[in-house]
Amino acid sequence: MITALACFGLSLLLTLFLVPVAKRVALWLGIVDAPDKHRKLHGRIVPLTGGLILGTVLPLVLIAAAAVDSDLLPQIRQDGLAILGIVVSCGLLLFVGLTDDRVGVRGRQKLLAQLVCGVILLGSFYAIKPTDLFPGWLPIGFSFAFLLIWIVGSVNAVNLIDGADGLASTVGTIAALGIFAMTFDGQANWENLLAISLAGTLIGFLAYNFPPASTFLGDGGSMLIGLLVGALAIHSSVKQAASVALCAPVAIVAVPFFDSFVAILRRRLTGRSIYTVDRGHLHHTLLNRGLGPRRMLAVVAGLSTIAALGGVLSLKLHTPWFSLLSVGMVVSILVFGRIFGHAEFGLLSHRFVRLGRSFLVRPRQGRSxxxxxxxxxxxxxxxxxxxxxxxxxxxxxxxxxxxxxxxxxxxxxxxxxxxxxxxxxxxxxxxxxxxxxxxxxxxxxxxxxxxxxxxxxxxxxxxxxxxxxxxxxxxxxxxxxxxxxxxxxxxxxxxxxxxxxxxxxxxxxxxxxxxxxxxxxxxxxxxxxxx
CATH class of the missing domain: 3.30.450 (Beta-Lactamase)
Known part of the structure; x- marks a missing residue:
């Protein structure tokens, strides 16, 4: 516990100290977010420092922890391949994200990089067997396809929700704390230390990213958060029953996943490209309802906490029901409360009704x-x-x-x-x-x-x-x-x-x-x- 608290405190202090330095470096390198007339409506150039901070602070903290706590060395040797996979995939995705922040990268190119990172992670997670997540009668390829979709989905879910000051940092903090609670059993290991260090880094970053923000995460930061959360959530839950191993990670990131699902649903049903930019995300909806940036942040944080608590309880009590109930509660509040997602589900139900009628009603029986x-x-x-x-x-x-x-x-x-x-x-x-x-x-x-x-x-x-x-x-x-x-x-x-x-x-x-x-x-x- 002392090592975990030390990692949290060190990552927090390092971030508070390094963000002003990273802001100057980002401005010098041109890693900035400039306003436009289409979707970037902030009124000034803002440095993008999330990738620089995460790529600097997390390695420093974990190296320091390994140097101080000798009990970590046997774990690192045992899980060396998994740790190497995380390091390589994070490095690759950080490079792509920073390149996108600097000069721009096409959506399909980022997707290709995410798929490569997912394959690297799955290849390194040798301890994960298909039967850890799915019934034995399912083909092995299905489990690997699901895990690949999970990793890519986590990356994009956090990236897509990064559209308001402090939002992705807050959601990432709650997810990281949830993973720490899932993996901590009284002893430090590399998984819970990485999770608590990520939480400390993001809380420190929030001091500058909280509305009104003086710096943004950028794609380098938001994609790295999504990759770490997705990888840790799966890797830390595979020792549970298959139902829990599936439900608990989903609950941890339920809010950004639901936001991304609704965005993709909206774009596909209206004939738009999935890369089309709009202002129909959860945070846009809440802001348009009259909530200020901080109140919007509080609402999203509350919903994320409800879902994450369900995931933690499911893993600790070895039952998927808490995850299912918490995620169902969050989705019901948003959809049936007509806050978010109800128009998209209206479009979807309209499609299903039309499809059903085409099978059941002869053309001349139609009223019009x-x-x-x-x-x-x-x-x-x-x-x-x-x-x-x-x-x-x-x-x-x-x-x-x-x-x-x-x-x-x-x-x-x-x-x-x-x-x-x-x-x-x-x-x-x-x-x-x-x-x-x-x-x-x-x-x-x-x-x-x-x-x-x-x-x-x-x-x-x-x-x-x-x-x-x-x-x-x-x-x-x-x-x-x-x-x-x-x-x-x-x-x-x-x-x-x-x-x-x-x-x-x-x-x-x-x-x-x-x-x-x-x-x-x-x-x-x-x-x-x-x-």
């Missing part, structure tokens, strides 16, 4: 040939008039499908809508196109359309659509800059369009929508709210 659904993912601006103009255009030109996806992270806005018409056999195998939507030089969304192959004058119809969207650009800009009421927006839209004098069908499309007083749209499904 047209299906329409809107989902407000983030924000409160009223995009109904843009959507109504598009759907009336689709009906007039007998289109098969219209998908509108708006993503304005600099305004905390996200909107997704789908209009589909049931098609006949003769209309199948038609054309489709995807158009970017611009306003003031920014891409704020995409419009996807499809129509029957036998449709005449497709190009002229697309030309009319382009003119319509161009005529609406000023209205879109006004909506983006000022979330006006529905009626005000209608009046403004009408005036704008009358001034532009659009021709023929375009004028009827737009002015008819703006003048109509009734709107028969499917109900908007809920609000959902990296730097």
């Amino acid at each position: 040939d047209v299906h329409e659904q809107q989902f407000r993912l983030q924000g409160s601006r009223n995009w109904d008039y843009l959507w109504e103009a598009l759907t009336e255009f689709a009906e007039r030109h007998r289109l098969q499908e219209v998908r509108l996806d708006l993503n304005l992270p600099w305004l905390h806005e996200g909107y997704h809508a789908v209009w589909q018409r049931r098609v006949t056999e003769d209309e199948k195998n038609g054309w489709q196109t995807k158009l970017p939507l611009y306003a003031e030089g920014r891409v704020f969304g995409h419009l996807q359309l499809s129509g029957p192959a036998n449709q005449a004058s497709v190009y002229s119809m697309l030309g009319l659509l382009a003119e319509m969207l161009e005529s609406m650009e000023s209205v879109i800009v006004r909506l983006a800059s000022n979330p006006a009421s529905l009626q005000d927006t209608a009046i403004e839209a009408t005036e704008e369009l009358e001034a532009d004098q659009p021709t023929g069908e375009i004028a009827e499309d737009l002015l008819g929508v703006a003048d109509s007083g009734e709107h028969d749209l499917a109900p908007v499904t809920a609000d959902a709210r990296k730097r």
Whole structure:
């Protein structure tokens, strides 16, 4: 216990002393986070020191512990391969993270590096057998695939949640303390010393990273935290029953994992790339609900603590139920409390309902040939008039499908809508196109359309659509800059369009929508709210 406390104190003091030095080094090397107009909305250049600090403090503390405590040397010799795997994989990921912080690295390149680190770790964790985690009848390849996904998932979960001051540091601290509690049985070993040293380092870093932060973790820091937490959580729980060995680590990192799962779900269901940047993460949602940065941090810390406690209790009491209950409680609070994730699960349930109906209902039994659904993912601006103009255009030109996806992270806005018409056999195998939507030089969304192959004058119809969207650009800009009421927006839209004098069908499309007083749209499904 004395060695553990000494490691905690030394890592804390070293971090407090070294962060000011690391900030100057980061500024000199150009390892900084500069604001932009898209998602990095902080107002100044901030040094990224997390990777430098973790890569310096943790080795120093653990070397000092091994030099002082002779009982650690036999453990290090016994688990030398596992320790070597952690050192090599951490070094590789730290290099990639610092490179990304300095010059930028593509998402797929970082993913490749994470996979390589995962393979190195799994190759070095020779003590982990497939039956330690899974029933014996499952193929060996399944367990290794799961472990690889676990490592990569841990890295990305912490990296993705690093979008607000102090957030990843706080979540990482709670996870590290949870792992220490899981592995500590009255005697120090390299696992619990690494965990408690990580916690001490992050608490010291929080002195500078707590809102308002003077330094950020950067990818070098956040990815390294995720790798260490993922590796230690699995390695420290494999001596338990398979159910506990699976559930306890998941509970330790439940909050960042759920945040990442919802982000991936949202992007896939709306047709975006999984690398697309938005402001729909848990911390964005809480901030948009009026919580200040510190109160938001307290809420996330509370949820993380609930989940981590369940993981610790499961491992200590040798039952998975505490992990399952704690994770279920956290997810229920967020989803059923309509705080986070409910819009994404609404999108998912909508997909399943549509799929089920396609198996159970014959085409002629449907109540309507047209299906329409809107989902407000983030924000409160009223995009109904843009959507109504598009759907009336689709009906007039007998289109098969219209998908509108708006993503304005600099305004905390996200909107997704789908209009589909049931098609006949003769209309199948038609054309489709995807158009970017611009306003003031920014891409704020995409419009996807499809129509029957036998449709005449497709190009002229697309030309009319382009003119319509161009005529609406000023209205879109006004909506983006000022979330006006529905009626005000209608009046403004009408005036704008009358001034532009659009021709023929375009004028009827737009002015008819703006003048109509009734709107028969499917109900908007809920609000959902990296730097």
